[in-house]
Amino acid sequence: MIIGVPKEIKNNENRVALTPAGVNEMKKHGHQVYVQSTAGEGSGFSDEAFAEAGANILATIEEVYGIAEMIIKVKEPIEFEYDLIREDQLLFTYFHFASYEPLTKAMIESKSVCLAYETVERGRGLPLLVPMSEVAGRMSIQEGAKYLEKPMQGRGILLGGVPGVKPAKVLVLGGGIVGYQSAKMAAGLGADVTIMDISLDRLRYLDDVMAANVTTMMSSEYNIRQEIKEADLVIGAVLIPGAKAPHLVTRDMLKDMKPGAVLVDVAVDQGGCIETCKPTTHADPIFIIDDVVHYCVANMPGAVPYTSTLALTNATLPYALELANKGWKKACQESSELKTGLNVVKGDVVYKAVAEAFDLPYVPVEEYLQDEEMAV
Ligand SMILES: NC(=O)C1=CN([C@@H]2O[C@H](COP(=O)(O)OP(=O)(O)OC[C@H]3O[C@@H](n4cnc5c(N)ncnc54)[C@H](O)[C@@H]3O)[C@@H](O)[C@H]2O)C=CC1
Ligand SMILES: CC(=O)C(=O)O
Numbered sequence: 001m002i003i004g005v006p007k008e009i010k011n012n013e014n015r016v017a018l019t020p021a022g023v024n025e026m027k028k029h030g031h032q033v034y035v036q037s038t039a040g041e042g043s044g045f046s047d048e049a050f051a052e053a054g055a056n057i058l059a060t061i062e063e064v065y066g067i068a069e070m071i072i073k074v075k076e077p078i079e080f081e082y083d084l085i086r087e088d089q090l091l092f093t094y095f096h097f098a099s100y101e102p103l104t105k106a107m108i109e110s111k112s113v114c115l116a117y118e119t120v121e122r123g124r125g126l127p128l129l130v131p132m133s134e135v136a137g138r139m140s141i142q143e144g145a146k147y148l149e150k151p152m153q154g155r156g157i158l159l160g161g162v163p164g165v166k167p168a169k170v171l172v173l174g175g176g177i178v179g180y181q182s183a184k185m186a187a188g189l190g191a192d193v194t195i196m197d198i199s200l201d202r203l204r205y206l207d208d209v210m211a212a213n214v215t216t217m218m219s220s221e222y223n224i225r226q227e228i229k230e231a232d233l234v235i236g237a238v239l240i241p242g243a244k245a246p247h248l249v250t251r252d253m254l255k256d257m258k259p260g261a262v263l264v265d266v267a268v269d270q271g272g273c274i275e276t277c278k279p280t281t282h283a284d285p286i287f288i289i290d291d292v293v294h295y296c297v298a299n300m301p302g303a304v305p306y307t308s309t310l311a312l313t314n315a316t317l318p319y320a321l322e323l324a325n326k327g328w329k330k331a332c333q334e335s336s337e338l339k340t341g342l343n344v345v346k347g348d349v350v351y352k353a354v355a356e357a358f359d360l361p362y363v364p365v366e367e368y369l370q371d372e373e374m375a376v
């Protein structure tokens, strides 16, 4: 298969979807890889390193989209890329469709095959979201701590306090991968942490493994209203796979918060679980409503590409190889994990939560995975 790796063009997105080691694996399996010049620069991989591993370097993004049967990316295509995508081209990347209707419509129109990292399922887990959720969960505390500083417009409190002075209170909404990692980091810094989830089993597990300065609590509107009044830092970390995030923190709750408190809505890529959240960029990461600082960067791991690119590609490469070796249809027929990644196929939405988010027709993915002989 011919594989294309474009340079990411989202604001401050420094990750790349394939490393030279990944190119080497693809070549060993007989595939051709075309990498856009400087695509790996932000992650420490030069064009020369890619070329030595066997990649062909192309000067422009148009050439990469023009030649590739499968595009491997990190972030969703942005407007500039929509017209470059061709009918039947396979796109393997994060899409987060439910948060952005224009992207969904553009991919439907392109008649391409969109396989989303974030909905690939293994058992009850999301193996291609996990590594970036680990990064973003850990980062959420370091970013939150930074914006709590007075010169950054926060209320000026140190997460861990000092001997003789109480620590800050951190409220984590959602105890999955992001929530677990953020609670662990905040606890390590000495903060007073509360973590909420709707799964009692998950809360039992968290209660078992977390440090003594982490308290678990059932997530409910009532409990959030109580806890948010005291919180210095709130982390939004809920997910309903593929769907738009529920608004757990509503606009009216902000007036009850302390001035200078910080909200980090990691779930922003699925629309955000804080009603007042709007996607921001690393170049301009925060805005303030009702004296509460909002940090809503949708590609947090893009700021630590030396860690994130390796963590992401460790997880994506085996799936990318399977797609390249078998083609998307056979790979998805044989792997229920890859099958759940299909979101939009040749003009149809095949992922229910995405269809529901925008009231679009839903076509069961099985209709695309039947062999022609079986369909008659
Ligand atoms: N902004 C960024 O750069 C990044 C954002 N993310 C996003 O972070 C979000 C969380 O991801 P993960 O932790 O991997 O998901 P996960 O599936 O591991 O965890 C989500 C948790 O939310 C819980 N939950 C669902 N509804 C809830 C409610 N009403 N109240 C409390 N908890 C509730 C679930 O029970 C689950 O434990 C996703 O939207 C993901 O895409 C992930 C990586 C980077
Ligand atoms: C998961 C995601 O949105 C990211 O890694 O940027």
Ligand SMILES: [Mg+2]
Residues within 6 Å of the ligand: 254, 255, 256, 257, 258, 259, 290, 291, 292
């Ligand atoms: Mg206030």
